[in-house]
Amino acid sequence: MWNKDELEELLRRCSTGDADAFTKLYQLTSPRVYGLLLRITKDSTEAETQLQEVYEKIWRKACTFNFGSSNAAGWIVITARNHAIDNLRKKSIEPQMSFANDALLADPRPNPESALIKSDEASRLNDCIEELKPERAAAVRSVYLDGDTYATLARRAGVPLNTMRTWLRRSLISIRMCLER
Amino acid sequence: MKKVKRGQDAKDGQKRSLEAAEYVLGLADPAEDILSSDRARTDQIFAQEVEVWQNHLVALVETEIAEQTPPPNVQKRLSRSIHMSRERFPSRVRLIWDSLTFWRMMATSATVTAIIAAMLFINKPDGEMIAASYYVHLQGPEVNLTFLAKGSSGAEGMILTSIPTINKVADVSNSTGVRKLWLLPNDDKPIELGVLPINPKVQLLIPYHLVPLLKDAKLAISAETQIGSPKKWTDDSFLATGKFVSL
Known part of the structure; x- marks a missing residue:
């Protein structure tokens, strides 16, 4: 589970141009975000491209985050989800139902650990x-x-x-x- | 009676919650999405409901989406991209750009420029109404706004423009619900001018047929409650009022 205070602190540092904080934020959050993008795009290449775009957006927009009153984890998830959904709708195609690499896809069912x-x-x-x-x-x-x-x-x-x-x-x-x- | 009101409140609550859910989950159509986005900025109760649905979404993502290690080249590409963006936009410049002081100074400069511009335009008449300019300051416990009303040859009335002042509009946006602007003619009933947008620069039109009333009128701002505007007007109906002053 993400530590929301830690994420907020990292976002705050990102907003001042701290690249180390950004690296740490990426390392902490990207596996879940990548999982989400894989789930929505159902395409590992597309998810990889979007992952980079999402984090570039996070880097650019960190200073617009509402520090102290919003949920940093929520902001990151919503940013990623909206990005993926916008792309999906722009393409106006149904996501492929057969996956190129099933092993990469998130299991929709809760696993025992989660x-x-x-x-x-x-x-x-x-x-x-x-x-x-x-x-x-x-x-x-x-x-x-x-x-x-x-x-x-x-x-x-x-x-x-x-x-x-x-x-x-x-x-x-x-x-x-x-x-x- | 109370039962009916409770029922109505519950219905309104459900409607609000549904709108928030559709907004958060991306189910709203583009037009509704814009309206909801605007509402989330101006209506605190709605904004809270949006937050509730966002938290649900995050909770579900955190528990139902398995973590997947991204390919390492993504981080490498990101590092290059971030490095390039930092070179283009050094952190010191970025810090100044992001600083409140910088924007306060910009807002103050804009205020001074707006007032000077207003004074300069007074003596350039395009007809009596177009030439007329008014200044009005609204002050109340929750509101502190200044507007300039000026005629424009291309417009169908006078343009009422907020003069950017530090945190003044934000004071309004922090309150709950929609805010409306009203024209209070001398000894006559209030005339609605429209919903007050929560933007740094607010612009509303006062149609020319109302312009002659401005001389002795007041501008007022009201809280638009869920049941609509108050039917009977008293001084307490408004959050703030201010008299039009001819420039």
């Missing part, structure tokens, strides 16, 4: 997702982890776009209510 260190928040979120019907839980996970859109999910499930939109919106509201309980 299950042990799972944070309370993730654990509660997972429990709430599990309360949904299986196909809707799968759709929610695809949205979170693969960056799928309503349209992609509707096509895959063979249902009209508005039906998928309604399902997912209800699912998201259910998750929010479940987390408040």
Whole structure:
């Protein structure tokens, strides 16, 4: 698990042009970010290119991070995820469903180690997702982890776009209510 | 009655949460995305909801995405790229660029320039209305803003422009909810001028048919609550008011 205070301190140093801090930040966070990019792009070459672009962006934009009130880990993850999703949508193609190198891809299921260190928040979120019907839980996970859109999910499930939109919106509201309980 | 209000609050809360979720998860269409992005900057409650959904996303990524060691050449390429960017943009320059003092000095210079420019333009009439200029300062517990209203030959009214002053607009953006600007004509009901954008430089149009009212009018800023603008206006309806002063 990432130490959010350490990441914030490293980001702060990056914002002043400290290349050593950037190297450390990269070493700490890139394996997870690369895993996320592999998951979204489903292409190791593309993920590698995007990894470099994401960290160049992090280097350039570190000074725009809201120090003291935002979550540094969240900022890095969101930066990477948005970058990958934007690229995916620019290309307007469905990600390849057969992978060139399956060994490189992240296992979508929680592994035993991660299950042990799972944070309370993730654990509660997972429990709430599990309360949904299986196909809707799968759709929610695809949205979170693969960056799928309503349209992609509707096509895959063979249902009209508005039906998928309604399902997912209800699912998201259910998750929010479940987390408040 | 209270039950109805609680029900409405819950509905609003769900709607807000859904909008935040769609924004964070990239489900919103481009137009909605821009609106949500703007809302996240101006509406603290919405911004908190965005943070909640972001935290969920990070938690899920941290536990469900397995770490993968990136190829070593990525770090090498990054180091070269960072090194080049540092040469182009040395850290001392970068530090100055990122410093608050630098931007405060820039903001002060901009204020002085704006006032001098306003004074210079007074004596260049393109017709009575175009030539007229007003200055108004809004001061209240949460607000401290200065505006300049000036006619423009190309526009369909007077342009109301905020004069950049240090942290003044930020004071407004730190508050919760949408802010609106109002024209308070002498002895008449308030006229809405529009939502106050949270930008360093705010520009709004005062249509020419309202310009004659400015002479004895006030400018006011209100908090737009979730239920809309207050129906009955009192002095307490506004966060701040200021009288138009002819330049």
